[in-house]
Amino acid sequence: AQKITQTQPGMFVQEKEAVTLDCTYDTSDPSYGLFWYKQPSSGEMIFLIYQGSYDQQNATEGRYSLNFQKARKSANLVISASQLGDSAMYFCAMREDRGSTLGRLYFGRGTQLTVWP
């Protein structure tokens, strides 16, 4: 079974609009972390935001917020006021904290976001 599912291969949004990128995860570990990374066309992996499974509040970092719905096992990324420079591939990832899988990130297959003027 896939640990991380991103169902949107591509998304389009107009500049200045908000966009939500979907992510669902699968784990039986009560302790885990969820991440979003951005990969622009230049190829580097840029960390955006982190949510711990025990965090009570949704994480926010500037224009990025993570809509964490634990019961539904979803961790959607919301980008407000999109900018042209947000055009990139976005990856959702999960880290489990149990011994056998500790230390590895499981990545989704990514969503290619295109922001148009």
Next chain:
Amino acid sequence: DTAVSQTPKYLVTQMGNDKSIKCEQNLGHDTMYWYKQDSKKFLKIMFSYNNKELIINETVPNRFSPKSPDKAHLNLHINSLELGDSAVYFCASSQDLGRSGELFFGEGSRLTVL
């Protein structure tokens, strides 16, 4: 200063050759990783070292051999390169097996096997 640096950034070589990719981090982290990103952009872990000890060794052909001379360095050596090894290889580091926060990635090394 680059936090996680890997060299070379691009590598083009013939099938059957042996090549190495080097990685260094100056963040003082105790855990380093190699991830492989295939042509469909899927990222998958290959190896992880914590304090120079191998802790993750995914189902990777034994032509791939990581080496960690110290906490700040994790190199990847690949023997007898095959066409299917063409990919982008990312080095990454974290503190405390990632429990303390995110992984910091290098810029990637694009390997093309002809």
